[in-house]
Amino acid sequence: MSRIDDLLTRSAAEVRDAVERMPEREVTTVETAHNRKTVLTAAGAVAGVIIVLLLGWALFGFGGREPDVPPIDDPIPVDSDAMPLPAPPARINAGTYVTDVLGPAFSFDVANYGSDDGWFLQVAGPGEVAISHPLSEGPGDRDMWFGHPDQLSDPEDPFSAGWDVGDLEGWLDANADWVVDEAIGTRVGGRQATMFTLRATNPCRDPESPGDVPCPVLVFDGDDGALWLENSVLYEVWWIHDVEGSPFVIAAGAATWTDEFRANVNGIVATWAAGRSDGSLGVEASTVEADADFRWEYTLDSGEVVVLAGDLPSGFPARTWRGQNLDATQGVGAEPGLHNWVTNVEPMLPEPAHTVDLIIELDDACAELHRFALEMNPQEREAPGNFLRALVFTEYAIDRAVEIGCVVGEWGTDGAPPAISEPTS
Amino acid sequence: MARIEETAAAFVDEFDAFYRRERRAVVGLAYALSGSRSAADDLAQEAFVAAYRRWDTVGAYDDPGAWVRKVVSNNAVSRWRRARSEAKAVLLLGNSRPHEVPPISAEAEDVWRAVRALPNRQAQCIALHYLDDRSVDEIGQILGCSPNTVKTHLARGRETLAFKMEGGDRR
Numbered sequence: 001m002s003r004i005d006d007l008l009t010r011s012a013a014e015v016r017d018a019v020e021r022m023p024e025r026e027v028t029t030v031e032t033a034h035n036r037k038t039v040l041t042a043a044g045a046v047a048g049v050i051i052v053l054l055l056g057w058a059l060f061g062f063g064g065r066e067p068d069v070p071p072i073d074d075p076i077p078v079d080s081d082a083m084p085l086p087a088p089p090a091r092i093n094a095g096t097y098v099t100d101v102l103g104p105a106f107s108f109d110v111a112n113y114g115s116d117d118g119w120f121l122q123v124a125g126p127g128e129v130a131i132s133h134p135l136s137e138g139p140g141d142r143d144m145w146f147g148h149p150d151q152l153s154d155p156e157d158p159f160s161a162g163w164d165v166g167d168l169e170g171w172l173d174a175n176a177d178w179v180v181d182e183a184i185g186t187r188v189g190g191r192q193a194t195m196f197t198l199r200a201t202n203p204c205r206d207p208e209s210p211g212d213v214p215c216p217v218l219v220f221d222g223d224d225g226a227l228w229l230e231n232s233v234l235y236e237v238w239w240i241h242d243v244e245g246s247p248f249v250i251a252a253g254a255a256t257w258t259d260e261f262r263a264n265v266n267g268i269v270a271t272w273a274a275g276r277s278d279g280s281l282g283v284e285a286s287t288v289e290a291d292a293d294f295r296w297e298y299t300l301d302s303g304e305v306v307v308l309a310g311d312l313p314s315g316f317p318a319r320t321w322r323g324q325n326l327d328a329t330q331g332v333g334a335e336p337g338l339h340n341w342v343t344n345v346e347p348m349l350p351e352p353a354h355t356v357d358l359i360i361e362l363d364d365a366c367a368e369l370h371r372f373a374l375e376m377n378p379q380e381r382e383a384p385g386n387f388l389r390a391l392v393f394t395e396y397a398i399d400r401a402v403e404i405g406c407v408v409g410e411w412g413t414d415g416a417p418p419a420i421s422e423p424t425s
Numbered sequence: 426m427a428r429i430e431e432t433a434a435a436f437v438d439e440f441d442a443f444y445r446r447e448r449r450a451v452v453g454l455a456y457a458l459s460g461s462r463s464a465a466d467d468l469a470q471e472a473f474v475a476a477y478r479r480w481d482t483v484g485a486y487d488d489p490g491a492w493v494r495k496v497v498s499n500n501a502v503s504r505w506r507r508a509r510s511e512a513k514a515v516l517l518l519g520n521s522r523p524h525e526v527p528p529i530s531a532e533a534e535d536v537w538r539a540v541r542a543l544p545n546r547q548a549q550c551i552a553l554h555y556l557d558d559r560s561v562d563e564i565g566q567i568l569g570c571s572p573n574t575v576k577t578h579l580a581r582g583r584e585t586l587a588f589k590m591e592g593g594d595r596r
Contacts, residue, residue, distance in 0.1 A: 004590060018529050
């Protein structure tokens with residue numbers, strides 16, 4: 001053996017010996033089908049602590065832990081120093097938040113993303129908490145949703161409730177074509193959970209479908225909340241099995257998952273914890289305020305993206321896109337040049353969220369629907385295969401016009417859409 | 426949920442056994458190639474997490490450990506990844522001591538520093554051969570090159586090390 005061979009052999013032996021003296025490492029994981037993120041929970045200072053890889057459910061027989069580390073099979077309590085979640089709509093910057101608006105108290109950390117724009121707490125029903133990532137570009141895109149549902153959707157009619165929340169496995173089997181990654185066991189907040197990813201195959205808000213086409217739903221919380229599965233959005237779902245008697249669901253969705261979004265989502269899931277509520281964590285009624293003249297306006301930018309004009313904070317996304325329904329509460333002004341005015345913001349007190357009625361003043365609405373039915377059509381028809389889509393838009397505009405009391409003319413013999421105008425009297 | 430639970434349990438058992446079996450060797454490899462006592466464990470951990478994510482595939486390989494070694498070999502010689510792992514280790518200091526590789530002798534430190542100064546492939550071949558007792562064929566499989574290429578890297582690496590450590594002739 002040459003001297004360098006000998007040196008390398010001895011040096012390698014030293015490294016092996018050193019590594020043998022290292023303490024074991026205790027880890028837990030937050031699992032997603034795409035990124036099972038490992039989070040250190042304890043740095044064992046005592047050599048010989050048995051490795052505990054907490055990967056799923058079957059992890060409890062592997063032994064040693066640091067004495068002050070809570071047993072992993074016990075629910076992790078909510079963070080007692082967390083800030084109450086503010087009333088939506090609101091920016092939530094880096095910090096730990098807690099709320100019990102869904103029943104059980106739950107807390108989670110929102111990390112600092114190196115930007116002044118924090119997550120955005122959306123206006124949502126009383127049965128849901130929804131936050132948007134700073135880079136979200138609209139409903140479903142880089143959103144996270146928290147719910148404490150009582151029903152899964154009916155696989156035969158995914159727009160309605162109709163499946164026992166206790167039978168997730170059966171529901172996944174029945175919706176196999178939605179499932180992108182099979183369910184795996186995991187833990188969230190120290191509780192048993194199942195993680196899976198899905199993408200709904202049923203189109204929603206599809207211009208080729210007449211009328212108001214809803215999105216299919218994953219879960220419902222009575223009439224108060226539902227997780228709508230937006231078109232083309234891939235959802236990662238953490239189904240935490242028993243939180244005060246019902247599942248607790250965390251869902252994160254994005255049309256395209258970026259590393260940043262994934263890291264942010266995993267950070268939130270990793271810090272989620274729940275416990276019994278003492279009823280003190282609801283949003284204070286006084287924090288929900290709305291100006292009676294509250295209004296904002298969407299305009300079209302050069303990239304065919306409808307952007308919020310002005311700087312009013314609102315429960316609506318600052319950006320939306322073409323194709324949204326006129327009366328969708330989270331995506332107004334979806335057509336080029338179409339402006340919507342929003343009034344009648346009515347807090348639903350003492351509920352922790354409020355609804356917004358969308359009202360387009362009648363004469364404006366009729367004029368816009370006229371443009372929508374006529375002027376938009378040539379644009380729509382220009383694109384290959386868009387004739388049907390244009391026709392549906394026209395029919396939709398006519399239906400809406402009739403519904404709100406506009407005067408609707410006759411279809412032309414050449415197929416030209418009817419004129420829509422405001423009532424004369 | 427019984428079926429999912431059973432599948433998850435089997436998955437965990439298998440991966441856990443793999444992790445227990447391979448972890449120290451992989452940490453050693455990470456340390457030798459990164460030179461960072463604090464980042465080595467994280468680099469190994471990342472490689473295991475990557476294996477876990479793909480365990481359906483990786484677990485079916487004849488030698489899943491080879492796959493992990495490939496990941497850690499590549500990551501440990503990446504300056505960016507090493508820096509990131511070191512930064513994570515520093516951040517952990519606020520809460521608890523990171524898992525550092527205990528110190529080794531100054532002479533061994535010098536040897537591994539010289540190994541890390543070699544071209545990446547040579548350093549990887551040296552580390553896998555001496556630290557992990559991998560054969561030329563196995564190293565070739567891990568690094569995705571032919572046994573002859575491995576032999577060449579080993580020979581050139583040793584030659585360079587001899588020159589540096591002993592002031593010898595490179596010939």
